[in-house]
Amino acid sequence: MKIVFCLLLLILGFWGKRFFEEIKPQPELNAYLPLGKRFEQQLIRGVLGGWRPVVADIAWLRVTTSWENRQWNRLYENVRIATRTQPESLLFWDMGAWHLAWNASLAERNNRLEARIEVRKEKELYWAEKGKNLLEEGTIYHPTHFKLWLQLGLLHQERRHDYVSAYECFLKSSQFNGAPSYVARMAGYALEKQGDPAAVLNYWEKLLEKSPDRPDRGLIEKRLLKLKKETTLDPLKPIP
């Protein structure tokens, strides 16, 4: 009698457990990751338990002190620890890349202690690349968040003067939820830098067509007008 009751509980319990496992929403944070990376993440979760974010945060506090002390290698190491232990925190990727590609990179460029300009230039580029790589890895963990794509676009544009990549990143960013309206405009400006007026005009017009009630409609229309004037003044180019 009792055994039957126990068995009933067992079966009901397993059934309900299965049921919930089936309807469980895919974990948002890890859904895009390859299995190996996901396993690594879960292992860190299990071992560090509730302290996992705290470990990441403490590494992050060290990032801040490294920045104040201009210890760029230490800063980089701690950014890596923070992003490894808690990659789902956007902050670490976002700010980490900013520290690398701007703070470290610019500090090396303006480093008075280094006399040779080429060495300074090399180091400046080195940290900009590190920042770029970090952001690119971040987009693996957060492929649908506008912010990292936006940052990556800015980085390409400002630090690497790579307007093609910048345009692509801004465009991607503008398509995701929550992206402010200026992101789409930044894509347009980056496109303008590539020197293909036809493509630019096409881009702005498509943008207005797709979302006619944008808050920045006025701005875009003004821009279009100005661009059209410039292109008509150029006799070598046909009007699209």
Next chain:
Amino acid sequence: MSALYLRLSTLTGLTVRDLLRQNVLYLILIPAALTLLTLPLFTALTFEEQIKFMRDFCYGTMSIFGLFLAIIATAQSLSNDLEQKTIFTILAKPLNRWEYLVSKGMGIGLILFFALTILTVLSAGLFAYQEKSLLEAAIGNATHPLSSQELQRFSDQLWSPALLMAVLILYLKLILMVGFTLLFSTVASSSLFTIFTSLMIYLIGHLQSTAREWVMGSEGLSVGMKWVVGLLSVILPDMSFYEGAERILLGATPGLSYLIPPLGYTFFNLLWILGLSTWIFESREFR
């Protein structure tokens, strides 16, 4: 029915009194509180970082010490009854053995609730203290004056009611661990074994859903091996059900329906655990 209620409530009360008298509770609760009190020592650069750190730190403290409390208190509670032989007078009375297990679980559940409440209140106090001192510092800072909007946003993020949901999800996770620890105690004779096994289960619980996907998806494995893994995954807990708490810490503000998966998952797990542990406990001899 009411006799059942009386038996359950009496033994639950006895379990709570027992735990309140034992050192385990204070050996865990006091270090947890002391850890929390170090919070003001950490200052970050931006408000965003500061808020993240405060949330993570308080939640992390609760989750680690809560886990230890859940596992150690449960393991001790049963093994103490065996060692001090009070089980011989308790189970001599007309109560079912499943009632004994359920009461133990409920007693520890109450103690955990009490512990988490204390830590939550303490965290809230620290939040208030930090808020006050940070805002004072920010207002005094002439070079970077903060707009009242920014200040408001800071306060709103700090006091997000969703954080209570995160604590609730943590509580459910700990209750599941109480269930597993009780299950192991019904077979074990030493509490050390129970504690170790439960910690292992906690770790494996985090890995199992990914591991299962991995094994099931890979080509080279034999059908038998896949059966074994499938069977194991029926028994092992899937801790990813409780990841919602971490998402709340990162700023998510979900509705109450967010609690349904962890709630349902915990409930049904407790059902089968109760079935199995009663089965084992019924056939166990006490000598």
Next chain:
Amino acid sequence: MNSSLSLQIRNVQARYSLAWNRKAMVALDDFSLDLKAGEIFALLGPNGSGKTTLFKLILGFLKPKQGSILIQGEKAGTRKARAQVGYLPENPYFPKYLTGREILETYGGLSGLSRGVLKDRLEPILELTQMSSFAEKPLHTYSKGMIQRVSLGQALIHDPQLLLFDEPTTGLDPQGVDLMKEAMKKLRSLGKTILFTSHLLEQVETVADRIAILYQGKKLVEGSMNELLKENDAATIQVKGLSEEQLSGVKGALYDFGASAVEVTPRSGSLENLFRRYTK
């Protein structure tokens, strides 16, 4: 099956198997016993003869390898069976921080008694066990005798028919022993059945209706006190006020009557009586 019996044990065997050691130790072998309502039965036996083991079987802590045990017709170990059994353990296995009254209340609660019923039960039990004077103090401040009285009280709290007392008088002073004996007689008069163990023979004599002697897990003898202790052709003669010479004369006269062995010893009060007189 006879459900009018308070306890019916049929050919029970109990074994302890030691961990890692496959050799099992037989603690009770082919043991049978019937107890009727309203009798006091004493189980005598040296240390390690299997008395406590028998109690563990009746309470369902151990499961018999062979045979069966019924309490008021219910299978031993079930909840219904345990509702009919009160257990006074050989050592005080209680939470030591509870007071005597709390022990009674807690164990009443564990038996499913409501506050109201408990209140009615508590008074007669406090009176029977005479623990009112220390009922509000925690158990760890108690002497052996006090603990034993609380132990008795909690065994009675759910008003069971069958009472199992495991060495109820061991370690008690004569007054304590008296209290225990009086309580047992009172319970018998209420129709309760008592099975108790002891290895102190003189304490058994005055209360038990029937006894059995257990040795190395086997029952050696069983019977009523009168049957077992009566030696039909032996008698004790007590005299007072005779001189040595007169006594030897009486001795001679007894031989003349045909007695085969005559022993005349001056009477001395038992040590127990002496102790009683001084500790009254």
